Each structure stands twice: as C-alpha cells, then as structure tokens.
Amino acid sequence: MIAEKTITWFAACRVSDVPANGGVCVKYNDTQIALFHFTRRDEWYATQNECPHRQQMALSRGMIGTQNEEPKVACPFHKKTFSLVTGECLSGDECAIKTYEVKVEEGMVYIGVED
Numbered sequence: 001m002i003a004e005k006t007i008t009w010f011a012a013c014r015v016s017d018v019p020a021n022g023g024v025c026v027k028y029n030d031t032q033i034a035l036f037h038f039t040r041r042d043e044w045y046a047t048q049n050e051c052p053h054r055q056q057m058a059l060s061r062g063m064i065g066t067q068n069e070e071p072k073v074a075c076p077f078h079k080k081t082f083s084l085v086t087g088e089c090l091s092g093d094e095c096a097i098k099t100y101e102v103k104v105e106e107g108m109v110y111i112g113v114e115d
Contacts, residue, residue, distance in 0.1 A: 034060035045084035046100035
C-alpha cells in the first residue's frame, strides 16, 4: 500500500512582506524556504532556500526572471539558475532544488509542505 502524501499549509507572511519581483526567506520548523512574488507574471513560488552548489542559504536573495517562458531564480553567488516550477537546474547541472505549493488568501501567503 502506498502512503498518500498530505500537505500542511502554514501562514508564511503577509503579501505586503514580499518585495515585487523578489523574494524573502521564511522558516518552517528547521527548514528555510525561499518565497518569491513574481509580480510581472502575477505568480507566487516557493523553493528550498539552500543553493545546492555550496550549501549556502541564499536563493531567496536571487534574481527571478524567465528562460524560454520558464520562471526561474538565479543564485546570487554562483548564477546557477533553477526552475521555480520544477526545481530543475536550468544551467545544465544535475542538481535540483525542492519546490513547494503556494496559495494566497485574504492578504496572507501560505506554503504547503508535505508531511
């Protein structure tokens, strides 16, 4: 029998706490999560905050943009880019990052984490 994954939604912050076309770091228990408001696309994304190259907690400070219509974030230190949708490294490396579901309700941003 395959166990079904359950999602726990936690209130990460207010919409106004996240800069337009930028990111912030939020914490859930001991996990740092990078939360992005891609206002040019009117979309929200969340990923792990740790860049896999040198294990630096920095992705929330990265620049967001698109590559072939794919929303992406670039690590501020190494400039490696990752898909904000799938977590795949778009710079040709084998590494990937974890992504999380995001929803906005009544001015609050919620991130879904798997239990």
